[in-house]
Amino acid sequence: MRIVADTNTILSGLLWQGPPRRLIEFAGERTVTLCTSVVLLAELAEVIGRAKFAARIHPAGLSATELVQDYARLAEIVAPASLSKPVSRDSDDDVVLATALGADASLIVSGDRDLLDLGTFRDIQILRATEALALIGR
Numbered sequence: 001m002r003i004v005a006d007t008n009t010i011l012s013g014l015l016w017q018g019p020p021r022r023l024i025e026f027a028g029e030r031t032v033t034l035c036t037s038v039v040l041l042a043e044l045a046e047v048i049g050r051a052k053f054a055a056r057i058h059p060a061g062l063s064a065t066e067l068v069q070d071y072a073r074l075a076e077i078v079a080p081a082s083l084s085k086p087v088s089r090d091s092d093d094d095v096v097l098a099t100a101l102g103a104d105a106s107l108i109v110s111g112d113r114d115l116l117d118l119g120t121f122r123d124i125q126i127l128r129a130t131e132a133l134a135l136i137g138r
Contacts, residue, residue: 037095
């Protein structure tokens with residue numbers, strides 16, 4: 001199953017235990033394929049590099065850059081498709097949708113209400129991490 005997870009989901013998975021972490025573990029086990037784009041990786045690098053996350057990262061002996069690089073090696077990097085018009089209420093979320101199209105993903109994983117309220121986008125389901133794990137487990 002090809003999945004695109006939004007930045008906050010990946011951030012949660014990299015820094016905390018829980019369903020987003022399990023999603024990343026599934027990718028490492030090759031149970032699923034996590035797909036991302038250069039734009040989403042840049043956003044992840046910007047967010048994870050914020051001072052408020054340093055206390056979570058540094059005790060593990062890692063840097064924000066190393067975490068992003070590790071994720072980039074784990075994920076398949078794809079070119080986002082072009083969207084003819086804005087889709088989400090928050091236009092920043094359109095890169096997630098475009099990346100999912102470019103990846104030929106069957107699932108978008110997000111906790112973002114603007115994406116979740118769409119429910120689906122061009123036959124791509126949009127689910128929370130717990131719902132995605134239940135679907136993968138079937």
